[in-house]
Amino acid sequence: MLRTSSEILRPIREKVEAGERLSFDDGLTLYSDAAPLPEVGELANLVRERKNGDAGYYNINTHLNPTNVCVYRCTFCAFRADLRSAKGYLMDEEQVRARGQEAVDNGCTELHIVGGLHHQAKYEWYRGVISTLHESFPELHLKAWTPVEIDWFSRQTQKPIRWVLEDMIDAGVGSLPGGGAEIFHPEVRNKICEHKADSTRWFETHRNAHQLGLRSNCTMLYGHIEQAYHRIDHLIRLRDLQDETGGFQTFIPLAFHPDNTGLSHIKKPNALMDLRTMAVSRLMLDNIAHMKAYWIMLGIGTAQCALAYGADDIDGTVRHELIYHDAGAETPEILSVEQIRQLIEEAGREPVERDTLYHRVEREGNAWRTGEAIAAAK
Ligand code: V47
Numbered sequence: 001m002l003r004t005s006s007e008i009l010r011p012i013r014e015k016v017e018a019g020e021r022l023s024f025d026d027g028l029t030l031y032s033d034a035a036p037l038p039e040v041g042e043l044a045n046l047v048r049e050r051k052n053g054d055a056g057y058y059n060i061n062t063h064l065n066p067t068n069v070c071v072y073r074c075t076f077c078a079f080r081a082d083l084r085s086a087k088g089y090l091m092d093e094e095q096v097r098a099r100g101q102e103a104v105d106n107g108c109t110e111l112h113i114v115g116g117l118h119h120q121a122k123y124e125w126y127r128g129v130i131s132t133l134h135e136s137f138p139e140l141h142l143k144a145w146t147p148v149e150i151d152w153f154s155r156q157t158q159k160p161i162r163w164v165l166e167d168m169i170d171a172g173v174g175s176l177p178g179g180g181a182e183i184f185h186p187e188v189r190n191k192i193c194e195h196k197a198d199s200t201r202w203f204e205t206h207r208n209a210h211q212l213g214l215r216s217n218c219t220m221l222y223g224h225i226e227q228a229y230h231r232i233d234h235l236i237r238l239r240d241l242q243d244e245t246g247g248f249q250t251f252i253p254l255a256f257h258p259d260n261t262g263l264s265h266i267k268k269p270n271a272l273m274d275l276r277t278m279a280v281s282r283l284m285l286d287n288i289a290h291m292k293a294y295w296i297m298l299g300i301g302t303a304q305c306a307l308a309y310g311a312d313d314i315d316g317t318v319r320h321e322l323i324y325h326d327a328g329a330e331t332p333e334i335l336s337v338e339q340i341r342q343l344i345e346e347a348g349r350e351p352v353e354r355d356t357l358y359h360r361v362e363r364e365g366n367a368w369r370t371g372e373a374i375a376a377a378k
């Protein structure tokens with residue numbers, strides 16, 4: 001029985017209980033101060049348990065950022081480096097292969113691969129990162145490249161997005177990560193990342209990927225210059241594409257980290273905002289099966305709480321994370337499997353190891369195989 005009692009939330013509660021879709025205005029109400037956070041969380045938890053029961057999903061993965069040199073200058077980014085700067089790097093084939101070997105040696109099922117748009121690295125170099133890894137370690141799932149990179153490859157090769165995606169699938173890409181979404185609304189996007197792929201290109205990439213049979217994730221970067229209506233607009237755009245293709249697996253709200261960025265005067269969002277954004281996202285995105293509380297970015301305590309505010313997944317063990325640590329994240333760079341399972345159990349959920357495509361993983365040490373697909377929740 002729901003305890004939600006605020007008058008302002010009554011119509012929303014009725015819709016959630018009946019499994020009906022929430023409107024743009026409902027989204028704004030959920031973000032308003034008049035909507036008590038515990039009640040918003042309780043509604044989100046109802047949806048979370050309806051879709052995913054008590055499961056707390058995690059995976060065993062490694063990050064690879066093959067270069068941090070980038071032609072763009074997104075104001076929120078602390079990761080990028082200038083060409084020929086002391087911070088800038090570009091990995092060679094041996095370094096890329098070593099990262100794959102390390103992943104296999106540690107029982108990983110997935111490599112998460114994103115990076116900068118290097119001024120001088122050719123398309124063949126980016127393709128080579130994927131083909132080297134896929135040929136050497138075919139068992140590793142390569143979740144690689146955001147629409148920002150795919151758009152860059154399309155400019156480099158003068159070929160359509162669909163061609164780039166097909167060529168990357170041929171090289172070994174298994175799915176797309178959720179990055180590069182930021183905030184779609186041009187009032188914000190034009191101020192924080194005006195030159196990179198716009199929302200039309202972002203959606204074109206995911207639409208094409210889904211049509212080609214790839215699954216993908218999606219994200220939203222919040223807690224900087226955007227307002228609630230930009231966030232709700234963002235969520236509804238994602239919901240619309242999902243109605244069309246059904247290809248998104250997971251949504252990941254990403255809390256802005258200000259250190260070393262062009263927006264360092266802005267304060268990092270607090271845990272209340274983090275939990276509200278998770279809950280509102282769970283309630284608005286009624287057609288996306290999973291919500292990820294990325295522990296690296298939220299911090300472990302908030303990620304644990306988020307498992308009762310709509311989230312059913314806390315991402316992976318992670319290794320070699322740079323994007324958030326460059327921007328001031330104080331979380332560890334890696335968690336062991338025991339630690340990650342313990343933090344899920346402490347939050348009262350059942351730890352379930354999954355692969356990138358949400359199949360259960362059966363594991364003995366570093367040896368693993370995938371079991372049945374985790375029923376895609378309605
Ligand atoms: O696109 C960059 C964001 C994203 C900052 O698909 C920042 O499973 C906060 O998309 N503060 C990349 N956010 C990370 C990402 C991701 C992470 C984990 C899992 C998955 C997945 C995807 O990080 C970027 C941008 O939106 N970002 N800088 C910053 N200072």
Ligand code: SF4
Pocket residue numbers: 070071072073074077078079080115116117148193196
């Ligand atoms: Fe480059 Fe990506 Fe950073 Fe933007 S967010 S500056 S595209 S690395």
